[in-house]
Amino acid sequence: AQSVSQHNHHVILSEAASLELGCNYSYGGTVNLFWYVQYPGQHLQLLLKYFSGDPLVKGIKGFEAEFIKSKFSFNLRKPSVQWSDTAEYFCAVTPRGNYQLIWGAGTKLIIKP
């Protein structure tokens, strides 16, 4: 069965530290890839997505993600985090032509001021 793995359930960083959250998926074909974020008390919202083209995708609030097809990965990065980045981050994948979005379990990110 297709699955999405997010390696870290909890990450704690200090402000200005660099961030990388891992995401790996198990599907051999073409995929669409997403990162969603849920800030405390708010709805899930799209951070960035990759469908095709440049594998380095830039999203909102200074986030970016790199699609590495050979590693089945779509890691999320930010060079310098802020306290306001405290949130839960979800990676999600949909095989091309499939309707269903397959979600990772999420990573809770806490930024210490």
Add this chain to the structure above:
Amino acid sequence: EAGVAQSPRYKIIEKRQSVAFWCNPISGHATLYWYQQILGQGPKLLIQFQNNGVVDDSQLPKDRFSAERLKGVDSTLKIQPAKLEDSAVYLCASSLAGVGETQYFGPGTRLLVL
């Protein structure tokens, strides 16, 4: 632009009782999704509608869960009878079309079954 609306925001019921959740998607969005999110897990798709037709309900426990989207706009999700393991957040999302489109989420309904 108004977002996805859901009600109620919180619900506490006893096991074996029934409960219903309501969702109003973003105007013009053809696709509507219901997800179940158990604490510590990612959302799990329960059912997906395209207009008022069901696209995918493979993970909907049909012996107790039902959903409808009459007229292709609002939707209701019902659980009858509820079990303890149904305690979760029920999320509604909508998108313009289906495959690969960005999904916009509502605030969710937090259900506690005692």
